[in-house]
Amino acid sequence: MTTKCLVMVLGLAVSYCAGANEDVEKLIADSNNWAIWGGNYAGTRYSELAQIDKTNVGRLQVAWTFSTGVLRGHEGGPLVVGNTLYIHTPFPNKVFSINLADQTINWTYAPTQDSDTIPVMCCDTVNRGLAYGDGKIFLQQADTKLVALNAQTGAVVWTAINGDPAKGETNTNAPLVVKDKVITGISGGEYGVRGFVVAYDLATGRQVWKAYSVGPDAELLVDPRRTTHLGRPIGANSSLSTWEGEQWKLGGGTTWGWFTYDAALNLIYYGSGNPGTWNPVVRPGDNRWSMTLFARDADTGMAKWVYQMTPHDEWDYDGVNENVLVDLEVDGRMRKGLVHFDRNGFGYTLDRETGALLVAEKFDPAVNWATHVDMRTGRPQVVDRYSTGKNGQDFNTEDICPAALGSKDQQPAAYSPRTNLFYVPTNHVCMDYEPYEVEYVAGQPYVGAVLTMFPAGQATRDGTTNLGNFIAWDAAEGKIMWSKPEPFSVWSGALATAGDVVFYGTLEGYLKAVDAQTGQELYKFKTPSGIIGNINTWTYEGKQYVGVLSGIGGWAGIGMAAGLEGATDGLGAVGAYRSLSQHTQLGGVLTVFAIP
Amino acid sequence: MSRCRTFVLVVAAAALVAAIPGHAQEPGAAKPYTVECGPDPEEGGATVCRVDRATYVGWRTFHAICHTCHAQDAVGSTFAPDLLARMREIDKTAFMKAMNEGFTGQMGVMPPWIQDPNVNKYFEELWSFLRARSDGALLPGRPKRLPEP
Numbered sequence: 001m002t003t004k005c006l007v008m009v010l011g012l013a014v015s016y017c018a019g020a021n022e023d024v025e026k027l028i029a030d031s032n033n034w035a036i037w038g039g040n041y042a043g044t045r046y047s048e049l050a051q052i053d054k055t056n057v058g059r060l061q062v063a064w065t066f067s068t069g070v071l072r073g074h075e076g077g078p079l080v081v082g083n084t085l086y087i088h089t090p091f092p093n094k095v096f097s098i099n100l101a102d103q104t105i106n107w108t109y110a111p112t113q114d115s116d117t118i119p120v121m122c123c124d125t126v127n128r129g130l131a132y133g134d135g136k137i138f139l140q141q142a143d144t145k146l147v148a149l150n151a152q153t154g155a156v157v158w159t160a161i162n163g164d165p166a167k168g169e170t171n172t173n174a175p176l177v178v179k180d181k182v183i184t185g186i187s188g189g190e191y192g193v194r195g196f197v198v199a200y201d202l203a204t205g206r207q208v209w210k211a212y213s214v215g216p217d218a219e220l221l222v223d224p225r226r227t228t229h230l231g232r233p234i235g236a237n238s239s240l241s242t243w244e245g246e247q248w249k250l251g252g253g254t255t256w257g258w259f260t261y262d263a264a265l266n267l268i269y270y271g272s273g274n275p276g277t278w279n280p281v282v283r284p285g286d287n288r289w290s291m292t293l294f295a296r297d298a299d300t301g302m303a304k305w306v307y308q309m310t311p312h313d314e315w316d317y318d319g320v321n322e323n324v325l326v327d328l329e330v331d332g333r334m335r336k337g338l339v340h341f342d343r344n345g346f347g348y349t350l351d352r353e354t355g356a357l358l359v360a361e362k363f364d365p366a367v368n369w370a371t372h373v374d375m376r377t378g379r380p381q382v383v384d385r386y387s388t389g390k391n392g393q394d395f396n397t398e399d400i401c402p403a404a405l406g407s408k409d410q411q412p413a414a415y416s417p418r419t420n421l422f423y424v425p426t427n428h429v430c431m432d433y434e435p436y437e438v439e440y441v442a443g444q445p446y447v448g449a450v451l452t453m454f455p456a457g458q459a460t461r462d463g464t465t466n467l468g469n470f471i472a473w474d475a476a477e478g479k480i481m482w483s484k485p486e487p488f489s490v491w492s493g494a495l496a497t498a499g500d501v502v503f504y505g506t507l508e509g510y511l512k513a514v515d516a517q518t519g520q521e522l523y524k525f526k527t528p529s530g531i532i533g534n535i536n537t538w539t540y541e542g543k544q545y546v547g548v549l550s551g552i553g554g555w556a557g558i559g560m561a562a563g564l565e566g567a568t569d570g571l572g573a574v575g576a577y578r579s580l581s582q583h584t585q586l587g588g589v590l591t592v593f594a595i596p
Numbered sequence: 597m598s599r600c601r602t603f604v605l606v607v608a609a610a611a612l613v614a615a616i617p618g619h620a621q622e623p624g625a626a627k628p629y630t631v632e633c634g635p636d637p638e639e640g641g642a643t644v645c646r647v648d649r650a651t652y653v654g655w656r657t658f659h660a661i662c663h664t665c666h667a668q669d670a671v672g673s674t675f676a677p678d679l680l681a682r683m684r685e686i687d688k689t690a691f692m693k694a695m696n697e698g699f700t701g702q703m704g705v706m707p708p709w710i711q712d713p714n715v716n717k718y719f720e721e722l723w724s725f726l727r728a729r730s731d732g733a734l735l736p737g738r739p740k741r742l743p744e745p
Contacts, residue, residue, distance in 0.1 A: 071703065072675055115700070119707040122664055124675055190664070396738065432738065444712040450659040452668055452738060462692070557674030558667050579671075586674055 009058045024133045024177055025263070027081055030537040033142045034080045035132050037174045038412065039495075039536070040327035045414035047537045051544035052595060053499030057513045057522045060593045061549050063136040063545060064103050065528075067452060068588030073553020075410070076129025076174055077493065077534035078590060079137075080150070085135055085538075087549070087590055091125030093141045097154060100540040107154030111143040113143045117165045120443060122190040123555035126172050126532075128258070128410065133177030140184050147560065148205060151449050160185065160203035167442045169193050176259035176475060178268060178298045181208055185255030189273040189318060192446035195254035197294075201302060209301035213253025213272040214239045220289070229306045232533050242286040250440055252276045253290040256282060257410055257594060259322030262336070266293045266351055267304060269338060271319035271517045273293055273312075278316050278404075278450035279435035280389035282408070286311035291319040293340060293348075295355060305355030310344050314388040315369060315433060316404035316449075317344035322412045323352075328420065330358045330476045338474040341413055341424050343406025344380065346373055349475045361478030363408070363471065364426055365402040366456040388449070396450075397432040399459035402450055403431035405489070405555055412534060413473075414494035419516050421481055422473040423502045425490035429467055430459035469587045470494075470504055472519060482519040483520040486552060488580060492548070493534025503546060505531025507556055508583040511548050530584040532556050543594060551588035551589075552580070628720075629728040630742060647728065647739040654725025655739055657718045665704065669736040670729050671678055676703045683730035688723060695719045 027035035039045045052060065068074065084106065085098040086481035094115050097106040118125055121142060132283040134155055137149045144163035148268040149156060162184060163169030168191020175184040183200040187194070196212040200206065211221035217236060224236040240248060253272035260269045275290035277281055291310040296303050310317045314432040321341055328337045330349060345367030349359035358385035360373035369387075370414040384390055388397045405427055431453045438448030458462035472481040475590045492505030500516040507530040513523040530552030530588040537546045557580075629651040636644035647655070658670065665676035672678030683691075695715075698708035709715040715722075730732035 115705050116707075176685050189728065235606050380666075393676040434656075436656070438660075439713045441711070441713060444714065445664070447660055448665075448714075553674040558664065 004440060012431050017348065020401065027132070033192070034078065034538045035325055035534040036079070036176075037076065037129050037131070037258065037534070038260060038322070041261040041263065043258060043322050043412065044326065044496075045182040045412060045494060045534070049537055049539060049544045050498040050499045052497065052501060054501050054515050054522055055501070056595055057501050059595050060513065060523050060525070060546070061596050063592045063594040066098065066103065066590040067094075067504050067593065068094065068551070068590065070551070070588045071586040072551065073124040073126045074533050074549045075126040075554060076586045077549055078547050079130050079132050080536070080538035081132055084151070085539065086132070087148040088127055089120070089588055090127055090551070090553070091142045093127050093139060095130065095137060095139055095149065095154070109139070109147075109149055111141055111145070111147070113141060114165070117143045117170060120165055120168050120188070120191060121170050121172070122445075124553045124557060126174060126554050129174040131175040131177045131182065133182070136202070136543065138175045138177065138182050139585070140173055140175050142170050142172070144169055144171050144186070146175065146182070146184055146200060146205070154158050154405050160200050160205040160207065163188070163193075167191070167193065168444075171256075174258065176261065176268070177202065177271060178261050181298065181358055183259050183268060185257070185270065186258075187254055189252050189254040189256070190447055191443065191446050192250035192252065192276055192440050193254055194249060195272050197255050197296070197301070199298075208336055211294065211296060211301045211303070213255065214243070214248045214251035214275070214287070216240060216486050220303065221240060221296070222303045227303045229307060230357055231354065234306065239288045241422070242288040242290055246286055247276065250276045250446065251287065251290065253292070255320065258322035258412060260323050261298065261327055262325055262352060265336070265353070266298050268298050269293065269295055269323040269325065269352065271321060271323065271340070273318035273573065274313050274316050274321050277446050277448040279393065279438060280312060280314040281393045281415050281435055282437065284312075287313065288523070291317065292325060293319060293350070295352065303398055303476075307350060307355055307433025309342050309346070309348065309380070310377060311516055312389065314318070315400060317342065317406060319343070321408060321410060324413060324422065326415055326475070328476050336585055337475065339415070339422060341408045341473075343400045343409060345407035345475055346367070346380070347475065347478060349478070355476070359478040361476065363424060363473055363480060364402065364428060364469065365457070366428060366430065366460050367397075368401045368459070388435050393437060394434050396432050398432045399430055399596070400433055401430040401455040401456055402427060403429040404433070405429060405453070407510075409555065410489065411491050411532070412493040414496040416500075416502070416516050418494035420474070420476075420500065420501060421516070422475055423472050423494045423496055423504070423516075424473050424587065425492055426469045426471055426492055427467065427489040428469050429455040429489065430456045461562050468520070470514070482520045484514065484521075489556055491532040491539050495535040495546070497537060503535040504533060505548055505550070507531065507552065507580055509550055509552070513533065528589040529587045530556075530580065545592050545594050547590055547592040549588065549590050552584050552586055627727070627731070629724040629733065631728050631733040631739075632742065633676035636740075643735065645735050645739045646742045648724075648742055649744070650721045650724040651728050651734065652739060652741050653718055654723070657715060657722055657743055658725055661712075662722070666704075670726060676706075677701065678732045679726055683726050685729065691723055692719060695722070
């Protein structure tokens with residue numbers, strides 16, 4: 001209403017008022033741009049561009065490269081708006097605006113951040129990228145400062161402080177611009193941080209709403225009678241009643257993953273992370289709403305529905321992975337679907353309007369901590385042997401699949417409407433997990449579990465040594481259509497295109513292109529460092545380009561060294577398995593490909 | 597159980613590490629750990645290390661906190677050093693100084709662990725564990741406890 005009124009009264013205000021949202025939607029609709037992390041609000045990471053297709057992708061060559069000058073893990077990917085490419089780095093979170101005409105730098109933003117932020121970032125100082133909207137570039141810095149930069153000049157328009165690193169609050173996520181707001185979350189799940197999602201005013205940076213994952217109803221932004229869990233109202237004190245005493249204050253449920261948005265429903269979608277300490281014994285109850293998918297009204301933050309995937313987590317299966325919004329036919333009925341590949345190893349399909357659970361199946365056959373998900377209650381049926389809570393404190397529960405880093409972590413999947421398949425980068429790693437008593441001190445790690453990780457083949461004893469798979473998934477059936485083993489976890493965001501090519505990156509540093517139907521490898525090129533970034537595509541002067549950020553690090557950079565020393569031999573694969581450091585070294589580089 | 601078989605060839609690797617010249621040993625100083633590795637009938641004859649209380653507690657503290665940067669078995673990650681090598685370069689005084697005051701390296705920043713009650717009680721134990729690892733005495737993987745004397 002406000003927008004309309006302003007438009008009528010002030011002719012000059014038209015472009016501004018209409019701006020924020022419609023501007024982004026227009027840019028997104030034009031597949032010559034890559035204007036948002038997921039390629040579109042639905043997060044499909046699909047492009048209509050088809051110049052590069054499966055007949056010619058084998059002739060792909062490097063067109064140009066750009067060094068970020070920063071070491072450590074490079075997650076996320078470039079945004080392209082018109083003739084400009086925007087790229088970010090890990091801590092200290094530099095931003096470069098690059099002129100696509102000659103690859104010169106238009107402007108650089110280089111913040112000064114307190115180095116005390118570094119040690120409170122659990123798994124490397126990654127950043128998952130930028131958001132564009134209203135002529136601004138939004139950067140969510142590690143020190144929690146949300147910065148709006150003038151997209152033309154790089155000048156700071158406004159800043160907002162989103163948290164306190166002294167309490168372990170940091171940020172790694174990419175923000176999302178929705179209408180006249182910019183949405184962001186918080187990291188710090190290993191520091192007892194209580195997670196929340198915040199909407200800031202796009203023009204001023206003023207906080208508009210803030211919704212916690214755990215705690216009292218008023219702070220959750222839920223309506224006990226209208227907000228539903230699998231179709232039923234959640235009722236009063238839905239979170240508080242699932243925690244003992246005041247434990248919810250250290251209740252976790254951080255929100256460091258990706259955000260997607262459905263404009264027709266005006267709902268934003270995201271998931272929450274692990275509940276407080278990793279020791280489940282000391283926090284009885286379902287620990288709601290950690291490990292939960294949320295659908296919230298973009299204007300008010302009010303939750304329409306929630307779904308808790310892993311009640312009372314005992315394994316660190318954060319629920320923050322992306323929610324891809326796709327309409328699909330399930331059991332003969334068209335649905336507005338939401339597809340989510342959780343750390344816990346289940347691929348979920350829900351109705352994104354109602355939150356009804358439609359499909360929940362394992363997307364890695366190694367997954368063993370639960371037999372299945374009860375479709376009526378939505379609860380995973382936990383296998384006692386793998387219950388670290390039942391086995392108790394100071395007991396080492398062995399051979400749990402997946403490991404804490406999940407069957408899939410933040411690396412976003414892609415979806416092609418041409419094949420109706422999801423292309424999912426996955427981990428194939430299992431673990432031993434021993435919870436123990438831990439004391440909370442603000443700003444110190446609040447973990448309370450000892451864990452060791454190793455290739456899934458050691459737990460399944462099937463003779464395999466691969467730590468990852470790149471799979472194609474039918475989300476209506478909940479079925480793996482094909483699976484391509486990779487020696488290491490596949491930790492890069494995938495890209496699907498109308499050329500029926502799917503791209504992903506590997507930890508050794510290969511950019512790979514595969515046939516969208518069969519998974520057959522069509523092209524590979526070894527970039528300067530291991531890839532944990534996302535692959536994006538755009539055009540410049542009518543020509544299609546594909547770009548990827550290399551720069552090994554992140555949890556992959558730790559987890560993958562893990563389990564390798566000594567993990568080589570017992571399975572009869574002597575010498576086949578070498579540590580990641582023998583394949584690649586550090587260094588942030590954007591590599592851009594084209595057909596010459 | 598599943599990792600039992602993996603230990604066998606690691607023994608050779610550990611022997612190599614131990615044979616590297618210049619491996620720091622304080623002359624006359626007693627080793628801060630007791631480690632006995634050998635075939636374990638409970639694990640189907642696989643090689644398993646048994647350790648004293650201090651080394652075990654050090655192992656556990658390390659794999660609850662320190663491993664998020666320095667990786668399992670202290671082998672290092674993309675942003676924190678391999679402590680098997682680093683421990684050969686520093687003495688106990690330098691180690692305790694880093695634990696108390698923190699350390700700013702070329703890649704990362706280690707906080708002063710004196711502020712963390714889940715770590716600051718166990719500096720001696722971490723010293724025992726890391727020395728056992730860097731000396732090549734303790735193999736990778738989860739150790740068992742030796743019977744209390």
